[in-house]
């Protein structure tokens with residue numbers, strides 16, 4: 001029995017539920033925060049990847065742009081496939097296609113106070129970074145509750161996520177305790193799993209690379225714009241001449257080198273030269289461009305492969321819907337039974 005096999009309840013593999021908002025293409029931050037772990041664990045765990053298209057409507061920027069959200073469902077699925085998720089093993093589904101999730105989300109909203117829902121550092125950060133002011137919707141406040149329904153609907157054990165999602169997983173765990181205590185045992189508390197880089201900085205030095213902040217390098221980034229983005233990256237702001245000793249720690253260019261350059265010796269050498277003021281930013285960036293391009297080349301190729309086969313991608317989502325729906329329906333019938341919502 002391996003780590004990912006249930007000890008009680010027989011031989012079912014442990015489950016992963018992970019996913020992304022359908023709010024645009026995926027980038028290097030998604031890879032470092034979550035996708036890399038998904039790829040690694042897809043054999044060990046029964047994996048569900050949700051493309052959160054309903055969640056996308058929580059943001060003013062997308063609420064009136066269903067075209068963009070629909071297109072993103074494909075972009076996000078393709079990015080997952082392009083980094084090496086295997087559709088013959090992994091269940092990909094669009095959140096909106098499994099309507100039982102909506103029901104579960106409504107039930108969870110009865111178990112969480114409005115104050116508690118707002119007491120969430122990630123929501124506060126998004127209100128600030130996305131300039132939501134006091135105009136955010138009920139759906140935005142409800143965002144983590146719907147996410148709890150995504151996770152608990154398939155009874156996931158593990159949730160690979162970036163650091164910003166930890167407060168949402170904590171809320172899902174609270175909901176499990178509250179539900180089980182109130183109505184009887186149905187759920188188990190899911191565990192988060194944060195990636196190699198819990199929060200990858202943006203090219204502009206902002207603490208988070210985000211598709212909403214225009215500071216991202218995408219997984220299908222063409223070579224030309226990759227070069228432009230890397231050469232324009234924020235580095236050590238106090239360094240004016242290449243002969244000035246530079247700071248490596250917290251410098252986005254070196255963070256990317258550490259994360260994506262497989263030539264560790266080169267990275268160590270560059271760091272030393274940079275600290276001693278013996279290498280210019282331009283050379284460090286050129287080497288980074290080369291490393292990132294090498295990393296992205298096979299991903300780009302698979303991306304283009306699926307991009308020209310959207311019908312295949314749709315089929316993956318249709319069969320994923322069927323499988324996910326079956327699982328969430330089983331969960332819902334337990335929930336409805338415990339809550340006596342199954343009388344009629």
Ligand code: ATP
Nearest residue numbers: 020021023029033161162198199200209210211212
């Ligand atoms: P949005 O601005 O629409 O919320 P996003 O870029 O934050 O988009 P999500 O779809 O919310 O992307 O995130 C999907 C997953 O990727 C989450 O687990 C999130 O924590 C992770 N993630 C996103 N950006 C980063 C980042 N810069 N570093 C590490 N992980 C990240």
Ligand code: MG
Nearest residue numbers: 021126164210
């Ligand atoms: Mg996000």
